Amino acid sequence: MKGRTLYALLIIGVVLALLASCRPAATPTTPPPAAPATPTTVPPPTQPPVRKVATFIFTQEPDVLNPLYTNMWFSSITQQIWNCWAWDFDDQNTPRPVLVKEMPSVENGGISADGRVITLKLRDDIVWSDGTPITSEDFVFTYEMTMSPKNTVASTFPYDKLEKVEAPDPRTVVMTFKEPFAAWQATLWHGLLPAHVLRPVFEKEGTIDNAEWNRAPTVGCGPFVFKEWESGSFIRFVANEKYWLGRPKIDEIFIRIVPDDASQVAALKAGDGDLGTFIAYSDIPTLEQAGVQMVKVFSGYNEGWYFYLHPEKGHPALKDVRVRQAIALALDRFSICKDLLLGLTKPPATYWANTPWQDPTLEPWPYDPERAKQLLDEAGWKDTNGDGVRDKDGVELVLVHGTTTREIRRDVQAVAQQQLAQVGIKLELVNAEPDIFFGSYGEGGPCATGQYDIFQYSTTVNYPDPETADWLCKEIPSDENPAGTNWQAVCDEELDRLFKLQATQVDPAERQKTFHQISRIVFEKVYWLGLWEDPDIWAVGPRLKNVRLSGASPFFNIVEWDLSQ
Amino acid sequence: MTVTLKVTVTSPNVTVTSPTPPPMLRYIIRRLLQAIPLLFIISVILFLLMQNMGDPLATLGGRQVTRSEDRQRLARQLGLDKPIYIQYLYWLIGNDWTKMDLDGDGIPETPGRRKGVLRGDFGISLVSKRPVVEVIWDRLPNTLLLMGTTELVIIIGALVIGMYSALRQYSVLDHLITAISFIGYSMPIFFIALLSMYIFSVNFKRWGLPYLPTVGMFDPQVGKTPGQVALHMVLPVFSLSFIYFAAYSRYVRSAMLEVLSQDYIRTARAKGLPRPTIIFIHALKNASLPLVTVVGLDLPFLLAGAIVTERIFAWPGMGRLFIDHVSRGDTPVVMGILMMIAVAVVVFQILTDIVYAWLDPRIRYD
Numbered sequence: 001m002k003g004r005t006l007y008a009l010l011i012i013g014v015v016l017a018l019l020a021s022c023r024p025a026a027t028p029t030t031p032p033p034a035a036p037a038t039p040t041t042v043p044p045p046t047q048p049p050v051r052k053v054a055t056f057i058f059t060q061e062p063d064v065l066n067p068l069y070t071n072m073w074f075s076s077i078t079q080q081i082w083n084c085w086a087w088d089f090d091d092q093n094t095p096r097p098v099l100v101k102e103m104p105s106v107e108n109g110g111i112s113a114d115g116r117v118i119t120l121k122l123r124d125d126i127v128w129s130d131g132t133p134i135t136s137e138d139f140v141f142t143y144e145m146t147m148s149p150k151n152t153v154a155s156t157f158p159y160d161k162l163e164k165v166e167a168p169d170p171r172t173v174v175m176t177f178k179e180p181f182a183a184w185q186a187t188l189w190h191g192l193l194p195a196h197v198l199r200p201v202f203e204k205e206g207t208i209d210n211a212e213w214n215r216a217p218t219v220g221c222g223p224f225v226f227k228e229w230e231s232g233s234f235i236r237f238v239a240n241e242k243y244w245l246g247r248p249k250i251d252e253i254f255i256r257i258v259p260d261d262a263s264q265v266a267a268l269k270a271g272d273g274d275l276g277t278f279i280a281y282s283d284i285p286t287l288e289q290a291g292v293q294m295v296k297v298f299s300g301y302n303e304g305w306y307f308y309l310h311p312e313k314g315h316p317a318l319k320d321v322r323v324r325q326a327i328a329l330a331l332d333r334f335s336i337c338k339d340l341l342l343g344l345t346k347p348p349a350t351y352w353a354n355t356p357w358q359d360p361t362l363e364p365w366p367y368d369p370e371r372a373k374q375l376l377d378e379a380g381w382k383d384t385n386g387d388g389v390r391d392k393d394g395v396e397l398v399l400v401h402g403t404t405t406r407e408i409r410r411d412v413q414a415v416a417q418q419q420l421a422q423v424g425i426k427l428e429l430v431n432a433e434p435d436i437f438f439g440s441y442g443e444g445g446p447c448a449t450g451q452y453d454i455f456q457y458s459t460t461v462n463y464p465d466p467e468t469a470d471w472l473c474k475e476i477p478s479d480e481n482p483a484g485t486n487w488q489a490v491c492d493e494e495l496d497r498l499f500k501l502q503a504t505q506v507d508p509a510e511r512q513k514t515f516h517q518i519s520r521i522v523f524e525k526v527y528w529l530g531l532w533e534d535p536d537i538w539a540v541g542p543r544l545k546n547v548r549l550s551g552a553s554p555f556f557n558i559v560e561w562d563l564s565q
Numbered sequence: 566m567t568v569t570l571k572v573t574v575t576s577p578n579v580t581v582t583s584p585t586p587p588p589m590l591r592y593i594i595r596r597l598l599q600a601i602p603l604l605f606i607i608s609v610i611l612f613l614l615m616q617n618m619g620d621p622l623a624t625l626g627g628r629q630v631t632r633s634e635d636r637q638r639l640a641r642q643l644g645l646d647k648p649i650y651i652q653y654l655y656w657l658i659g660n661d662w663t664k665m666d667l668d669g670d671g672i673p674e675t676p677g678r679r680k681g682v683l684r685g686d687f688g689i690s691l692v693s694k695r696p697v698v699e700v701i702w703d704r705l706p707n708t709l710l711l712m713g714t715t716e717l718v719i720i721i722g723a724l725v726i727g728m729y730s731a732l733r734q735y736s737v738l739d740h741l742i743t744a745i746s747f748i749g750y751s752m753p754i755f756f757i758a759l760l761s762m763y764i765f766s767v768n769f770k771r772w773g774l775p776y777l778p779t780v781g782m783f784d785p786q787v788g789k790t791p792g793q794v795a796l797h798m799v800l801p802v803f804s805l806s807f808i809y810f811a812a813y814s815r816y817v818r819s820a821m822l823e824v825l826s827q828d829y830i831r832t833a834r835a836k837g838l839p840r841p842t843i844i845f846i847h848a849l850k851n852a853s854l855p856l857v858t859v860v861g862l863d864l865p866f867l868l869a870g871a872i873v874t875e876r877i878f879a880w881p882g883m884g885r886l887f888i889d890h891v892s893r894g895d896t897p898v899v900m901g902i903l904m905m906i907a908v909a910v911v912v913f914q915i916l917t918d919i920v921y922a923w924l925d926p927r928i929r930y931d
Contacts, residue, residue: 053785061889063626063692071627149668150675152642152694154625155635206675214694231693231703232881232889233782254785258879259889262759267779267879270767435619438630461629483633 052563053252054544057264057273061232061257066214067191068146068153079191080555081237081253084134084221086120086189088553091297093355093464095185096556098245099126099134099192099221103185106507115180115506120173125244129218129225132196136167141195150207158187180504182511186465186552194219223248223559232257249546249562268292274541274563281342281408284537293540296344298354299551300460301534305401306447307527310476310489313450317397322379324526328365330372330423331416337532340411348530350519357466357515362523364530372423383424390424402430402452404437409456412531427454442482449477450489458534464552466515471499471527490527589922593915600911607907608682611900612653621645621691621894642667643691656688656900657681682904688897692890697901700886705868707782708882711875712867714798715805720860722810727817728844731825742814750811758804758877765800780879801878805871816859820852827851854924861917865909869902 062075067083070076080088087095087103095103101121104110110119126134143165146153161181166174175188193208197219201211208214217226223245224237235255239248256273258264265283267273269290279287284294305327307318317323333347348354349362376382381390381397390397401416403409410431417427432446437457439445447455461468469475473491477484498518505511522528538554540547545562549555622636622645631639640646644655644665660677667675680686687697726746730739749757762779769776777800778784783793824830825848833843870884883902890898922928 051786055785060626063893064694069694071625071629071631073628149638149642152639154627154639155632156638157632157635160634209694210689230881231700232707232885233879234785236785252785256781256785256879257881258780259885260877260879263762263780263877263879266759266762266767270770270776270779272766272779272781272784435623440630459629 050565051251052249052565053254054250054274054561054563055272056253056255057258057267057276058255059257059259059261059264059276059278061259062235064214065217065226065229066193066208066211068142068151068193069209069214071154076190077554078235078237078255080222080553080558081224082217082220082222082226083191084126085191085553086139087185088556089186089464089550090556091548091550093550093552097123099123099189111506115504116177118175118177118184118506120175122171122173123244124171126221127242127244128194128196129220129240129242131242132194132219133170134192134221135170136173137170138192138195139173139189140165140167141199142189142191142193145193145198145202145208148202148207150209152207152209158183180506182503182505183462183465183467184506185508186462192221194221224253227252243559245559248559250558253558268539268541271541271543274544275547276539277536279537279539281344281537284342284344287539291542293542295538295540295547295549296535297538297549297551297554298533298535300355300463301458301536302348302351302353303456303458303531303534304348304351305454305456305529305531306488307490307529308447308450308453308455308488309491309527310450311491314489315399315453316395317379317381317392318399318453320379321525322375323381323397324529325365326372326375326379326423327420327425328526328529329368329375330425331419331529332367333364333531334367336412336415340408340415341532345532345535348533350523350530351468351528352466352515352519353530353533354535355464355466356512358519359516359523362519365526369419369423376423376425381424388421388424389426396426397424398426398428399453400430400451401427401454401456402432402437402446403456404434405431412456440483441477441487445487447487448484455487456531467503468499471522472496488527492521492525492527495521495527589919592918596911596915596918600908603911604904604907608657608900608904609653611903612656612896613649615894615896615899616649618891618896618899619894621896623894626692626893638669641669655679655681656897658683659686687901687904690890690898691895692893692898697897700898701883701901701905704870704881704883704886707880708868708870708875708884710794711798711801711805711880711882712870715802715809715871716860716863716867718802718806719809719813720856722806723813723817723856724849726810726814728821728849730814730818731821732844734822746811746814749807749809752808754804754808754871754873755877757807758801758874761800761804762877782880797878801871801874801880804878805874813856813859816855817852820855821848824848824852850924854921857917857920857924861913861920865906865913868909869906 058074060072060074062070062078063072064070065075065078065082067076067079079085084098086099087097090096097103099120099122101123102108102110104118104120106113110121111117120139122134122136128134143159143162145151146156146159158181161177163176163178166176168174175184177184194213197213198208198211201213202208205211213219215229220226220240223240223243225240227236227238229235234257237253237255239251241247256267258267258273261278261280264273264276265279265287268276268287269292279294288294307324308314309319311319337343337346347364349364350358352358376390376397379392381392383390385391387396401413403413413427413429413431417429420427430446430452437446439448441448446452461470470485470487471490472486473496475481475484475486476489476491477487495518498514498521502511502514502518505514536551536554538549543563543565545564546557546560548557622631622639625631637646644652644660647655655677659679659681661680663677664673665675665677666673679688689695690697690700693700726742730742733739765777766779778797782797783789787793830843830848833847838847868883869887870882872884872888874880875882875884876888887899887902890902
């Protein structure tokens with residue numbers, strides 16, 4: 001009996017200790033560390049104002065912060081917080097000068113007539129967070145560090161397109177390209193290195209690979225300054241008092257690393273995070289119920305089908321444009337968006353949907369199975385042997401459809417199989433893990449080596465730039481070109497000519513005209529069939545105010561963000 | 566592992582006689598010497614296996630495939646284009662005795678900088694560009710804090726529950742505890758972790774009850790105080806303990822039942838010794854042997870952390886470090902973690918043997 005009483009007391013003690021250690025169920029307003037543990041409803045007037053700390057949730061931890069050393073999206077999006085781009089992009093994808101006085105153009109003399117020389121005029125008031133002026137020397141240094149063989153930078157692109165970068169005076173940067181480079185606006189000067197901090201490191205160690213600044217950039221040029229990074233846990237940034245576009249309204253950005261998607265959703269619901277991203281469509285309704293605002297931001301990703309059109313290895317049916325058009329008409333992508341994606345997105349007309357590069361008059365192919373059947377009949381694909389699948393010259397209209405193992409992609413495969421069967425096309429479904437699926441021709445990747453007749457995924461390159469080498473005839477992978485990127489093996493002479501032309505058009509307006517032609521050809525010949533627009537989905541908690549998010553540089557207006565307490 | 570058991574014919578008694586130091590010391594030295602070739606073989610096997618864990622340069626963690634020009638350049642600069650045995654050699658003894666070709670002109674011109682594992686240099690992480698020792702050292706205290714607390718909770722809980730179940734065998738509470746611990750044992754950790762998070766954090770807050778935090782180690786508004794860290798540990802420790810209670814408490818229960826039926830316990834009772842002395846001094850000590858075996862085997866793996874729990878509760882421990890770096894093919898960090906665990910297994914096995922001898926004087930290491 002005595003023992004039982006002891007156990008009972010022990011259990012009660014543990015429960016009480018747990019409850020005592022729980023936080024009070026008050027509003028998220030918490031007193032600063034010095035304040036007493038018991039919150040008071042009316043703070044005394046002498047109490048200092050509560051610091052505004054916004055908590056962002058990242059599902060992946062950045063590897064390093066130095067922009068030259070990372071390809072990670074979660075690292076690059078921090079650059080609008082603590083580093084600076086020469087210009088970033090607003091929520092309409094319009095370039096917004098940050099370090100330069102204005103965007104270079106042919107009219108203002110910033111771009112030479114032959115398109116090879118671009119001159120940047122820097123603002124007079126730009127300074128690093130330690131007060132040192134930002135000058136053209138920082139640009140030259142950044143270029144030199146990227147190209148130095150002693151530094152293991154993630155990519156030398158696009159700086160390897162440059163012949164030289166010069167600094168005729170502290171406020172002028174002159175870039176000379178080997179040949180006109182159309183993608184300069186979307187790809188250059190994503191982050192700047194402070195020469196006065198890193199040059200001594202390079203001179204002493206012969207490399208900046210191991211510089212402390214790579215992970216602890218205490219000198220920056222963004223609205224916030226790096227303060228602390230605890231591996232696997234958090235990264236803190238505090239307001240930069242010297243920021244030339246004004247002090248941010250928020251005092252501190254606390255980035256919490258939460259790798260699990262379900263935990264991220266729980267944290268957002270519980271108010272333990274003010275901002276999250278990579279939210280699944282299925283979580284949107286419950287988050288909205290919890291008062292979290294969901295924001296869709298297009299960053300160039302459109303999910304779609306690629307058709308393997310290799311002249312020798314491709315399926316004969318797919319080489320006929322009428323068959324591809326029939327597939328577009330027979331697949332009810334509108335229902336897929338409505339039923340499988342909760343009506344939160346819609347089918348894109350082309351690969352470049354939601355960018356200025358798509359011809360705005362284009363509309364997605366409608367759902368019209370009867371017209372699809374007519375087109376297949378016209379193309380000579382009929383069910384002659386009564387097995388329910390069309391055939392021609394002894395070849396059955398059976399197509400292998402491959403995609404990754406992602407849940408939503410598997411679901412779409414099943415729906416597509418049913419819908420295409422109704423017009424006499426049989427789909428055989430295959431799935432592969434991403435590391436295998438995205439393998440190159442040299443690595444035996446199933447898409448690149450033509451193992452699938454149709455393959456499905458979404459990608460984008462250098463958003464908001466439309467430049468892509470995926471469509472050039474010379475990029476068709478082969479034994480001689482195992483790294484070729486044109487996996488669908490499409491080779492259309494007119495398309496090839498236009499893609500080559502746009503790559504040299506430094507003037508965005510001219511380039512846009514070319515791209516409208518490109519998008520129309522890709523649409524009409526159904527070289528790519530859009531399934532759903534795949535925006536980045538951000539969850540913005542109820543405390544955050546003035547939030548605008550852009551696809552290319554999400555936190556472009558973070559200086560204006562505020563936090564209601 | 567060669568353990569020679571010398572069992573004496575005398576009945577177990579309650580007095581402890583320490584093994585003579587020289588044989589024990591000789592045993593420890595012998596075991597440590599045996600560990601050297603063992604660790605070497607382990608390192609070779611692990612290094613070979615890591616080469617099949619994916620290409621660290623394939624995407625560099627980004628959304629796009631790395632350009633082939635960058636891939637070739639990085640492979641050259643990082644020495645990943647060298648044959649596997651050369652890469653292993655550099656990992657083991659360093660490359661500061663040779664020169665590297667960084668600019669791709671075919672002429673090695675830059676002296677290597679790595680000293681190699683044998684000289685205490687575990688290399689630089691391919692992901693974070695930091696020394697491996699620093700990368701691991703950042704996470705180890707967090708893991709030890711979480712896993713140490715969990716292990717302590719499990720051991721104390723298992724002893725309390727196991728002993729209670731043994732002493733009150735087939736009572737209602739024994740059945741209840743057994744049922745609950747088996748429910749925990751049968752549940753996947755992610756389920757209990759997410760369930761507890763939704764109940765005690767999300768829903769408790771919604772219902773206006775005192776609630777626990779969901780993720781992380783502290784509330785940024787308050788700061789990293791010991792109280793905050795303790796508060797954030799409640800749910801992960803609870804989730805981890807809940808699933809391990811069953812196994813541990815069953816070991817204690819069965820061992821206690823066996824010991825309690827021994828003659829010497831009856832003798833102790835007959836002598837009129839107080840009940841707590843019989844249970845805690847005479848019975849528990851002898852019943853602890855199976856638990857020591859399990860704990861001894863488990864301890865080195867505490868260093869490895871708990872992958873799922875750390876991921877769900879965003880606890881910055883070794884488990885997440887391991888999985889993050891394996892997914893990026895970061896050989897230096899993964900090798901560092903695995904070799905640390907291998908060394909820990911060897912050391913803890915020796916310690917377990919020592920504790921064995923202390924607990925059971927019948928065991929001798931000759």
